[in-house]
Amino acid sequence: MTDLAIMASGLRKAYQDKVVLDGIDLDVRAGSVFSLLGPNGAGKTTTVNVLTTLAGADGGSVRVAGHDVATEAKAVRAAIGVTGQFAAVDELLTGQENLQLMVDLHRGPAGKRTVDELLERFELTESARKPASTYSGGMRRKLDLAMTLVGHPRIIFLDEPTTGLDPRSRRTMWSLIRELVADGVTIFLTTQYLEEADQLADRIAVLDQGRLVAQGTPDELKRRIPGTxxxxxxxxxxxxxxxxxxxxxxxxxxxxxxxxxxxxxxxxxxxxxxxxxxxxxxxxxxxxxxTPDLDDVFLALTGHTTEVLAK
The missing domain is CATH 3.30.70 (Alpha-Beta Plaits)
Known part of the structure; x- marks a missing residue:
């Protein structure tokens, strides 16, 4: 893979007569955290769906992990992991069984060792034999992320990974994300918490009405807004x-x-x-x-308060 994990040029997507993505360009460096922000209806979910091969683009080109998402979708899927807003765990199974199911689906070698290592890494060993239905929100999110790692993805798409978590669980997730990046994994993050993007992201893109209105590091975006x-x-x-x-x-x-x-x-x-x-x-x-914070940046660039993100 090149230095860029994700490259999108002129990405367009419309549903009937509604243009959702209007020619956006994205470059995401490998081994970094890239955060996509925007109010409801801006096109964030559509962008993620296109990048993860869940939806086809109407125009432009997209390469993920060095593969074209339109012609090499299978190779893209083999290189990525996707964790949605709601933990995709089977509540009838235990944490251990959820992980074992993922190992079996991936037909990975050393299955039990992989399960044990992930349970230990995510501090789920003590609750491994309990049904996932008994887990707290933070534990479910950790299990969900652990399940995503079974396939050893080089790029992980995290869609609002800490929504609904208490501050302690949120910071635990932040630590896990930082550990993944330190191991060379690329994180594509959407979040409704601007503090989260500020803490984690190497680069941020702000999407509004299907267009990218700004890109840069958190500090670069803050310096664009008067008020320092x-x-x-x-x-x-x-x-x-x-x-x-x-x-x-x-x-x-x-x-x-x-x-x-x-x-x-x-x-x-x-x-x-x-x-x-x-x-x-x-x-x-x-x-x-x-200096202005990301709330000020978001309001200045989109005309919306950050409350719009959480609705």
Whole structure:
């Protein structure tokens, strides 16, 4: 496989007269986490369906794991794993039986050893002989991901893997995802939690109304949105007054003794600001740089609040 695990160019998909994907381009580097964000109806699920051979594209070209999804669908399926929004486990079977079923379907060698290793890796050994119906939401998601790994996929598509999980279970899933990436697995992630994308993704694409409106690292996307500023807190009103006079464009909060100075958050502009304060012998008690978060990015790019993701 090349350095790119997924390549899509001019991807188009329509259902009757409704265009769902309007010529999107995606490049996903091998061994990375790529997150696709977008409001409901943006085309995220359709994109995943096309990339995983569950739906055919109407136009454009797509290669996954080096294979054309249209002409080499079987090879694509052999290289990928897909974990949907809802855990696809058989609740009548135990955790061990669910994994053994997947091993049997893949006709993999050393089946019992594979099952035992996955149970241990996902901390499911103690509950291995209990029906999956007794598992918590977090345990089911871990079992679902473990079942996906039976086929040793090089690329895993995770569709909202932590929806409905408590914060502790969510962070456990994050750790498991990071471990997979450290082993060289590529993760294609859709999520309704922007914090999740911020924590995990190497690159993010924002999809809106079938078009990609932005791509980049989390930090690159945040820097595109106005609102970065330096926050200075002073210990006396005299220092606050003096700083407000010499720092053009700043806004003040007298109650909090805080001055906010617009900037790009870079070291050069920060050094200029500090030199300006030093020139007038003004000292701030605290200094911090604040940048927009992914919620701000999402709202600016799509015109929707992030609540739309969760509906």
């Amino acid at each position: 500023h330096v926050r200075l807190r002073f210990t006396t009103a005299a220092e606050l007054d003096a700083a407000a006079r010499v720092l053009a464009g700043s806004t003040r909060d007298d109650e909090g003794m805080v001055l906010r100075v617009p900037g790009d958050g870079g070291t050069k502009s920060l050094r200029t600001l500090l030199d300006r304060l030093d020139e007038y012998a003004i000292a701030a008690g605290e200094l911090s740089v604040h």
